[in-house]
Amino acid sequence: MNFTFSRNPMIGMAGSVAIVVAGLTAAPLCAQGLPYESCHIKMGEQRAFVAELLSTLRFPHCAVRKWILFVPSAPTLPGQGGARSALGFEKLKSEVSTISDLRFGERQLLRGVVTDNNDPHQLTFKTNYQVTLSARQLVDGASSERVTPLTSEERQRYLAQSETLRFEDPIFQSWLDAKGLRRKQDSDLKFAWRAFRTIRGMYSYKYSAKQDRRIQKLCEDNSTDCGGLSWLFVGVLRANGIPARSLVGRWAESGDESGVSFGNAHVKSEFYAANVGWIPIELSGAVEHKERDSILYFGKDSGNFITFHVDPDFELDTLDFGKRAVRNLQSPAVWVAGSGNLKDSSETEAWSVKNIPAY
Numbered sequence: 001m002n003f004t005f006s007r008n009p010m011i012g013m014a015g016s017v018a019i020v021v022a023g024l025t026a027a028p029l030c031a032q033g034l035p036y037e038s039c040h041i042k043m044g045e046q047r048a049f050v051a052e053l054l055s056t057l058r059f060p061h062c063a064v065r066k067w068i069l070f071v072p073s074a075p076t077l078p079g080q081g082g083a084r085s086a087l088g089f090e091k092l093k094s095e096v097s098t099i100s101d102l103r104f105g106e107r108q109l110l111r112g113v114v115t116d117n118n119d120p121h122q123l124t125f126k127t128n129y130q131v132t133l134s135a136r137q138l139v140d141g142a143s144s145e146r147v148t149p150l151t152s153e154e155r156q157r158y159l160a161q162s163e164t165l166r167f168e169d170p171i172f173q174s175w176l177d178a179k180g181l182r183r184k185q186d187s188d189l190k191f192a193w194r195a196f197r198t199i200r201g202m203y204s205y206k207y208s209a210k211q212d213r214r215i216q217k218l219c220e221d222n223s224t225d226c227g228g229l230s231w232l233f234v235g236v237l238r239a240n241g242i243p244a245r246s247l248v249g250r251w252a253e254s255g256d257e258s259g260v261s262f263g264n265a266h267v268k269s270e271f272y273a274a275n276v277g278w279i280p281i282e283l284s285g286a287v288e289h290k291e292r293d294s295i296l297y298f299g300k301d302s303g304n305f306i307t308f309h310v311d312p313d314f315e316l317d318t319l320d321f322g323k324r325a326v327r328n329l330q331s332p333a334v335w336v337a338g339s340g341n342l343k344d345s346s347e348t349e350a351w352s353v354k355n356i357p358a359y
Helices: 152-157 170-178 188-202 226-239 283-288
Strands: 002-005 039-058 062-072 080-088 094-100 108-114 122-140 244-251 265-273 277-281 305-310 314-317 323-326 333-340 346-356
Touching: 039 277, 062 080, 062 122, 080 108, 108 122, 108 314, 122 305, 170 226, 188 226, 188 265, 188 277, 188 283, 226 244, 226 265, 226 283, 265 283, 265 305, 323 333
Parallel strands: none
Antiparallel strands: 002 333, 039 122, 039 346, 062 108, 062 333, 080 122, 094 108, 244 265, 244 305, 265 277, 314 323
16 A cells, blocks of 8 residues: 655744844844835855754554655755755665656755665655855845846746745735735835735734645734745735745754754745845744844844745655645655555654854
């Protein structure tokens, strides 16, 4: 028999959000208006990291004869360079290949297939990432360097809909009207600031594994987590013709040693403004810390977050199981073939991160 091993994915927690961008001067506080008429992104300190996600899958009542696993291949982004990804199975013969997401082909994944595991009830494997992260901050004044515009393909990609980001849904469209979230004459930057402050004022932070995070459902709620907040923001901007995207991954700091904590998982956002470029957004930190000024979470990236993939909603070629949809890949997606049942199946993981000399 073939089985799909599913979990309640930890989208992320807002804790440990830094409000000081390393190597850059803090922007002035502002109560209401965005303090920039013209602005640019200033790059700050660069730091290199190696990270390892050690995963163990247990199927006590299933004798597995074939394991099929998927992990994301970390992308190169304005704040994340030199990304390298690897999937390894110690002392096991495995087939690891780089494949593309069937929905948006530029998203790369690693697919591992194991058929010679001596233990039919348990599999341990590692996903390794090496990246150079850069601090970024939105500062006053036009850029002295030309900002590369998006290609038509990039613009189309970051204005697209998906199952989670279905902004043309009538419920979401009515919500945009009710909340005054229509662009009208605003610039990309000023509308994004208004959308950021509106969502921040409306929502509280709450994590629920069972929450439906499709934006047409989230707009009927008043609380969600970092993934939900990010997708709401991206949906609002795309509905108004502004390219935006969510960054799904984990903080660049080691997790606890319990083997069951997914608390380093997190989701951020970015939007593209003409003549400025990709501008980082930390909406869940702003929602969780409403006593702090909004500008501390708008246009600032401390360079302490490893992006696994851009945006939710994958379609994967699972070989024996056909095409399957997956919301996000902060933890591996797994399919197994064997005999028995999936009762009492479990997963533990350990996330470790080290700072290394820049490469």
